[in-house]
Amino acid sequence: MVISYFSASQAPKQFPKYVSDSPSPTGVKALFTFLKNEKDMVKRWPQSPTLLPNGESNQTLVMIEPFFIPDSEEMNAYKDFIKAGNTIILFKENPIGMFDLKTTHGEIDSPIDEDPNVYNQEGNRFHAEVNSSVRLQTNKQDEILLYDEAGTIALKRSYDKGSLIVTNSPEWMTNGKLLNNDHLPLVLSLFNEENVSNLLFDEYTHGGQNAATIVTLYPKWFLFLLLQGILLTLLWLWYAGKRFGPIFIPREETVRFSDEGIKALAAWYLRGRRYQDSLVIQADYVKLLLQERWHIPYSKGWEDLSDHLERNLTQMHKFEILSFLNDLSKILEKEKISKQEYIIWSKKLDRLQKEVEAE
Secondary structure (H helix, E strand, O other), X not given: OHHHHHHOOOOOOOOOOOOOOOOOOOOOHHHHHHHHHHOOEEEEEOOOHHHOOOOOOOEEEEEEOOOOOOOHHHHHHHHHXXXXXXXXXXXXXXXXXXXXXXXXXXXXXXXXXXXXXXXXXXXXXXXXXXXXXXXXOOOOOOEEEEEEOOEEEEEEXXXXXXXXXXXXXXXXXXXXXXXXXXXHHHHHHHHOOOOOOEEEEEOHHHOHHHXXXXXXXXXXXXXXXXXXXXXXXXXXXXXXXXXXXXXXXXXXXXXXHOOHHHHHHHHHHHHOOOHHHHHHHHHHHHHHHHXXXXXXXXXXXXXXXXXXXXXXXXXXXXXXXXXXXXXXXXXXXXXXXXXXXXXXXXXXXXXXXXXXXXX
16 A cells, blocks of 8 residues: 555646746746856845845846736835846836836737747847737836837846846746747846846745745755754753653642741731731831840830940931931831831831841
8 A cells, every 4th residue: 555655646746937946848947957057156036035135246136927016115125136236137028017117019010920030239130939918118228138120128227236137028938938949049148248146036026835934044954953953952851851841849848848827927918908017016026136136125115225226226326316216106106007108117127127137
């Protein structure tokens, strides 16, 4: 069963038109392979035009019959790429809507000839198949590269430091028609218009199947090392007995020696807003410390402790001690205090407690 499954004839893979990795008659893999063997740097560009390397110059981006018209942000990115000193060669039957290009139909009166004559700038005649029913409308600054009796087939337009080359015959580049008539010399003449160091085939405009993925963004040796690192990490975690998620300690192991009772009592005081009771307990505890550490009688009131505190608190002046004791006595005599008063006086008693414990 396994042998029969793998030996069964598989249906041929379907490729979209005009993609550089398609060996079908409508693909352009033949030209891509030819240029890759002839030039130093030829590769595919599956990413957004906003990521094009604008810092470099003498690069050529080849756009072959885009499946969609890029939005304004992406078109501005393509234009910035040209203005930086690079070239874009656009092969599209009707390029209207891209790069502010305009077309015309008025000069075509007869049916399209399957083998018309195409002329270059020098007037040399070529035989080529032109299926597009439109011709390019040129400006005074444009350079006409190819034309026929119906009008302009290919033009060159300057953008600052770079250039845009447009032709309405993408079928010349396909595997099934590249060697027909004079298609290959015509295509190469467009590529040779500019001396470039890098040649990029734009696959971003050919849809999601050619979009950038982690497999296309990084080299294979890096992906191999990344996979090995992940496997080794998993093996080490398994060997070391690591576990994932929180570690829950049984309650009976900690409740016996914890301060849960104190925390529960403090929460009870906070929820009941018993700030006065809590402050009285804290002041009473500080007075016990004064008796243990400084031998100050516990029975004395706070207002009677000024002389004892003056001898032990060297950092506080006499007037500060008197003011502190008088205000503390008044706040302890109140029936209720606010949360703000509780926080202020609790901090003051806490500072006094730390000074007593530090002696």
